[in-house]
Amino acid sequence: MSINSAAASAGPLHLYVHTIGCQMNEYDTQRVQHILGVQGYALTTDINQADVIFLNTCSVRAKAEQKVHSYLGRLRRLKKRNPRLIIIVAGCVAQQLGADLLGRFEHLDLVLGTRAIPSVGALLHRVATRSERLVHLPESEEEGWDSLLRQGQFSAPGVVAPVTIMQGCDNFCSYCIVPHVRGRERSRPAASILTEIEALTRQGVKEVLLLGQNVNSYGRGLPEILTFSQLLRQIHDETTILRIRFTTSHPKDLTEELIGSFAELPRLCRWIHLPFQSGSDRILQRMNRVYTAARYLSLIEGLRSACPDMGLSSDVMVGFPGESEEDFRQTLQLMREIRFDNLFSFSYSDRPHARASQLPDKLPEEVKGARLRELQNLQMEIVLEKNRAEIGCIREVLVEGLSKQSEGSQLTGRTEQNRIVNFEGPAELVGRLVKVRISDAFQHSLRGGLMAD
Template sequence: MEGLCVAQSAQPLGLYVHTFGCQMNTYDSLRVQRLLAQDGYALTTNATDADVIFINTCSVREKAEQKVFSLLGRLRRLKSRKPSLVIVVGGCVAQQLGSTLLERFPHVDVVVGTRALGSLPHILRSVRRGASRVAHVPDQDEEGWRELFGQTEAWVTDVVAPVTVMQGCDNFCTYCIVPYVRGRERSRPSREILREVQLLVEKGAREVLLLGQNVNSYGKGLEEKTRFSDLLRLLARETDVVRLRFTTSHPKDLTDDLIQCFVDLSPLCPHIHLPFQSGSDRILKRMHRGYSAEEYFRKVERLRAACPEISISADVMVGFPGETREDFERTLDLLRTVEFDSLFSFRYSDRPHTAARLFPDKVSEEEKAHRLTELQALQAAITLKKNLMEVGQVREVLVESTSKSGQGQMSGRTPHNRIVNFEGSQALKGRLIPVTITEAYAHSLKGRPVFPLEDLSGQRP
């Protein structure tokens, strides 16, 4: 996401936003846009027109971090041509590196951590008045952090709206930097989330995506005794949301009461993202994941027994320190056994602060690349097989946007989170329409609306 077009006041200051990484960052960027709009900023889709550039960063993997550094390097020339431009770095790289970013990139003016977004308007006012460059990365949530939640409802221009339900992580997997840059787990009160979801629905959102580093552990630290399954039931019962999704789930915290929600709650889409990371028990133990490969598979079995049509996606890592060929083969075996609908796969990279960075027996970059290629080829065949099984089926598609596949094409997703492209117009955006699947590809489907396009015009259901 690089920006949303919003109403502009007279001679507003230009704000350009570039977001890297996860959906949590996308949500944070929306909150920053809302916050700065109250200070006279209007979004621009062109960095050269901006008075302030806000870069929301990701450091979960080294590759994501390098993308941030590359963009910052390219912005040096723009800053030299426009000295009044204020460049702000936020997100996880900011929280991780702090003032080091100011030293490495002299053209960066502000570094603001993940827990200090509420301070950004004040910091920008000071810097624009001539104050020194600043790095503000507190270890604790500042006052005003919670007020930033619920600040997105006036900005809904998309069919799908993200809502953060909790932040942080207490698991401390040995490879993961998240607890160090996002902090420990904090949950929002259920009624606060309820109000935000209903406001988003009233503003036009058809689907709400609930976000958290580990939504399954929702409720920690709250006075109310509310589990994540309780929150889902509350939202299904007391809001008008058409579709609900959530991410991300930790397998060790996936409970039977949450699985039952896929049976009981009609707005809840039959899809779950359930990272497994490795099929080797030895590696899972070194990762501090808290489950075995067999325990993971049994949870998948329970999900499919309760909801046979559920689609399952996951994350998997190759080349963790000490991973042998035998360990990797067990990961491939798990892929063959589970047959994930889709998979996010990546190579291990050392991350600051994490325990695994000090582990011996590092796997070579060449071997990691080879294993990743082999794994992705296996998963590509599985995904294509699953997609081919969709051909001839009629699926309800939520129309989200114009398609990248060509003019006159629209794109949406099935409840199972499969992308479908089909002939249509912008008038269909936000509609739920039945589509017959006609073709299958590695990453998407092609379809044909069941009803003639002229019959689908008018008010959306």
């Protein structure tokens, strides 16, 4: 019996999804939801009701990988209770560990590499009908970009939708595993991106988040000559999408042309996520980041002089091998000078295949932990001060939906600068741009009152 006929005769089969890691993974999970949705699977939030559990994994941080192992361990009990349950692992951990995962977790059914998402339906069918356990790690993206388009067009999007514009990375930062598990950089043709954005706009999407490991090096290897800034201009001029954002950018590829785009394209949100990683040139060099702290500061100056109200977020790592107290102080100093609106901070951990894992002078866990706490405390002070400075300002907010803490009438949305704003208002405003006067500031969000039109 096929999966489809099983679904037809006994009601829908249930799919439970769990994603660990980055927005690229969130996007792939949405593609899986769509593909399996077409095959008759209904999404469930109750893991006990699931016929299929799809776990999308990240191995960028050691902690994320540990989470995958403990999550899989916990699923053993569910499989015992329901031997027909099918468990799938995809993403970076699947790509990296492959068959080892099947050997280690006897209750796991299917391991899918980072380029295998388009095959999920067919492979699940084989697992379900032939009771096979499979590993599939293709070397290149299956079905190419067109499958993204087909799958993207049919998803059920909200107000904001991600759109992949490139995959992989060529930068080989010495601590990072991404080029090893996601492969070399590949850019998606502009026509395919524009078609997807138009389709999403027709379905009611108001904001697109252009996704890639290193979006601002977009264009390499395409038959057409097109820079990332030119792509942004095409999206801006040739589609009717209300807002455009992108992530993630590498400082070495942040051109004058791209900085100018923020001032020239009104529907491009004035916000950038630009990882700096360290304020010490010595550590940046060991990380193979190919810029200096001074260069990073001058890029921020350029962005702020083009758009004084630019929203800035970043990634930083503490405890890289050989990081001295002085190197760490330089990182704190750079944070004080720039005053990021949001900062994702991590403590260094060895990743297999990454060159930094071979470096000497690893720091003890207590030192890394103490540095991370000090850095996070400083960032919390900065964010709270910056959020408090918003009190009294009137901000334009794209309403994304009901606030999670809502009793029914509290809406949530984002400013161009990516600040979350909660306020009272009717549900009809979802998907609209509204003006909100900010009245309260917290660590992760603002609260305000809706202004009359």
